[in-house]
């Protein structure tokens with residue numbers, strides 16, 4: 037299940053992807069995933085389209101890529117009026133293969149700029165942006181969506197918006213089946229994937245609360261119409277999840293944490309690196325019984341060396357791993 041999919045002539049194998057996670061899916065994290073293997077494509081964090089024009093692709097921690105990273109999908113936060121021609125030209129000139137538009141983020145700061153969920157809601161602006169993006173980008177063009185706003189006519193509104201993407205010539209959509217207002221409350225409504233697939237020709241990438249192979253196989257009737265699956269928070273806790281899909285034993289968790297620490301410390305200035313390590317550790321700690329001691333001690337560290345020392349002390353105690361980490365609510 038989900039061994040491969042072809043999007044606009046490009047083969048993604050396996051069809052198991054890493055989700056865009058602002059603050060987390062930077063090049064350091066993507067590099068680790070690539071080295072571990074098993075991930076058919078990694079999404080960048082959401083990138084403000086206009087900023088692409090001013091950033092240095094070699095130096096910017098948002099745009100930088102390590103050679104080892106394979107298929108990287110660049111996710112853009114776009115609004116009507118953005119100079120998409122120039123943005124896409126620049127991405128193409130730097131070897132970007134695939135682009136995704138964020139139509140799902142409901143954060144106030146994103147909505148305030150008429151991007152993310154606000155763009156999804158505004159049919160006119162969405163139509164404009166979708167057409168312009170397609171005109172400007174010849175490669176795989178995707179969009180990430182939720183179900184829309186929770187209102188009685190959400191189904192017809194959702195269908196209408198997917199039709200806009202379809203007519204514009206998009207190649208696929210990732211669906212996280214929650215309403216905007218849900219944020220991360222309630223559960224992802226996996227049972228809606230077959231319905232979503234029935235109202236659009238676009239291939240669907242299924243996302244939301246997916247955590248393991250066993251669970252994905254158990255959800256086969258709901259997930260069958262999807263072409264690929266995408267994992268977010270569980271990959272922050274278990275970056276080896278996809279590498280172990282076919283039964284490869286899990287690597288030593290302390291070794292993985294140290295590698296992440298090293299890569300983050302290499303890529304970011306010390307204070308930003310510390311914050312990145314701390315936020316990642318919050319998810320990583322979900323692997324352990326009493327893991328909260330781990331993230332609290334790393335979270336209180338005043339510098340990178342102290343964070344590392346705290347982690348080493350935790351690992352030296354031989355922490356017990358839990359079978360099913362809980363990442364919801366983190």
Ligand SMILES: Cc1cc2nc3c(=O)[nH]c(=O)nc-3n(C[C@H](O)[C@H](O)[C@H](O)COP(=O)(O)O)c2cc1C
Nearest residue numbers: 055056057058081082180212244245246267268269
């Ligand atoms: C910390 C955090 C940051 C996120 N950043 C983004 C983002 O930049 N772009 C996006 O489309 N979705 C973003 N999301 C949503 C995820 O991509 C994904 O849709 C969501 O977490 C559900 O998948 P999961 O249950 O596998 O984590 C973010 C989610 C979290 C928790």
